[in-house]
Amino acid sequence: MIKFFKPNKIFAITSRAPKYVLFLFIVVLSIGLTEALILSPEDYKQSHAVRIMYVHVPAAWIALGTFSSLTLFSIGSFVFKNKYFSLISKSLAPSGFVFNIIALITGSIWGKPTWGTWWAWDARITSMLILALFYAMYLLAWRIYEGKEHVVKITSMIAILGAINVPIIKFSVDWWNTLHQSSSVNILSDTSIHISMLIPLGIMTAAFALFSLLIFLMKYNTELIKIKNKGLDRL
Amino acid sequence: MINEIISMNGYGLYVWSSFAFTLISFALLYFVTKLQLSKEQSKFVSKFGSLNVDKTRVARLQSSNKEILSSTSKI
16 A cells, blocks of 8 residues: 555556546636536625635635645654655645635625624634744745755644644534534535535536645645656765 | 627726736736746756766666656757
8 A cells, every 4th residue: 555655656646636626626617617616506695795605615615625644644654754745745735735725815804894804813714824934844844954964854743733723623613602604515414505605616626626635646646757857966 | 799798897907807807817827838948958968968877877766757758858
């Protein structure tokens, strides 16, 4: 299983996949945008402002999912002493960070017409900001300690510490009295969102996930070629 | 119809700016990542080209090097 993550095996796939993923992303995004901006109904309370949900919610989900995956691969690099796991973690971070920023900015824009303010130091919003800071620290650590022996240890520690914040983000709306609404889409319990809004939300989430995959593949190829460049220097 | 889509009952500025910010962020991230990839690929090709015959033979033994070369041939 671990052998599958070795660059020699995986590069054959990752070098060819981006063009297909890009094509699929454009198709799914076009359908998603049409649904989200034109076809989906307006909300009886929030009117058209509800459409911001179609970019805000998927961005937040992908940011959280990416950080969780990044942490799992960081733990994997510790447990299995496999440097390719840390390469995967490193390649996941840029898209996760951008999705986190998108979630924060679009959330702020959504806050103005619904809450009357651009920002509130509310548990959900603050914990999302902390996640963005962990992403920034993780990316900066790779940049600062690149090529040094302890880079994997430092970045893995940042990822593991940041992962403590992930369940806090998820349950912040239940644990504290927050301005942010509680979850409308639940896997284990009833979903309170109407199907006419759930479909565009699902399509936009699929589009965002494809974009995240596209950036991951391109970043992974870049990191791999960087290693091979160093290998050529040593020949 | 078009005016309704643009104004969105007065929420147009909020909705359109959210979508625009998202799409611009996507485009920026894509082009920056693409640029970094192209830069590393060009570096690899020029380094590979500067190797002598023996080193080239050794480098060609690695399947991943061959994969990189075949993928960069399309740049």
